Amino acid sequence: MRPTITAFAASPDRGRGLARDMRVRWALEEVGQVYDVRLLTFAEMKEAPHLAMNPFGQIPTYEDDGLRLFETGAIILHIAERHDGLLPQESDARARAKAWMFAAVSSVEPWILELENTGFFERDKPWFQERMAAVEARLCRRLEALARWLDDREWLDGAFSAGDLMMVSVLQRIRGAELFGGFPGLAAYVARAEARPAYARAFAAQLAVYHASLG
């Protein structure tokens, strides 16, 4: 059996690799697991067959030999637990790598989503400048904490893990934001991860879908 994941038929990020199927593709490439992709339109994501797999009507999902799973973090955890390469063998280090997976989606990504949503929904509002400054300040406190921890470490805790995969994927969302220029250590960390061959293969695969969607 090879797993099947779902992805956008036409990614709103224009092939930049920010859609969350990219995180799962990357994990599968890291462990050397081939996979199939089922592409969904926005309409199909909100229809009953997909909602039965993901109640929030989002991609990616993961199907493998009867298992149907949603939530990017949970899918990557499942892949990491069933294959070598994304979690340390030693049990304490393994628990800490999982902590960084949760830290990425729970302690960093919400502040990045707030920044994205502010830019997306409020750019034309009279309060945009004032609110954006506050949102950026809150995010910067999180990034400062992360950068201080990373310091001169290559990865967050020992060898590259699913925790790094998740954290890098979250940070990529603000790569283009001006404030990210203030964190050269985090930018270098993202660049190290993107230099991994598994990342390059996953990026190419999702980009091919985008190019195909252009017809």
Next chain:
Amino acid sequence: MRPTITAFAASPDRGRGLARDMRVRWALEEVGQVYDVRLLTFAEMKEAPHLAMNPFGQIPTYEDDGLRLFETGAIILHIAERHDGLLPQESDARARAKAWMFAAVSSVEPWILELENTGFFERDKPWFQERMAAVEARLCRRLEALARWLDDREWLDGAFSAGDLMMVSVLQRIRGAELFGGFPGLAAYVARAEARPAYARAFAAQLAVYHASLG
């Protein structure tokens, strides 16, 4: 060995059980594991010894026989994997329960935090009403999806799991919000969880800390 967790010396929620140590206390009570608590002031949370355990300077942390862990979700996952009672034995059901843990912190909590932060930071701003309406609308779409999934299920997927523990803990944060009245199924779900003896023991333990902090 019994684990030690950290908690607020003086919880800002005034004993309502919303601080995240409550989630870990609840998990430990569900599996019947006794534990110690080390209380921290806000100042101590931002000092080097605590930052070495949690780079973001937050509670709770978890220490057990050399393991030092942060992130509430990761701590609860660790407890759930080492004891019976919070994850199904069957492997697919186990993966799905972990998916609900991630869903709680990644697909629901960020929208609840945005609601809280809007009320906290922007109540006196001229744009408050307009922004709050938009924030509530985004949150309601997530709650509608969750309520539709829950339907007449007792718990999110089979027996009570760490996924329910996390989701209920997230929903408790908006129990007092007017919009929550539109979701009687979710309110009943939260009430079912709060009726569990393990929940009651954990709640009493954190409330005792609050009362003690009043001197």
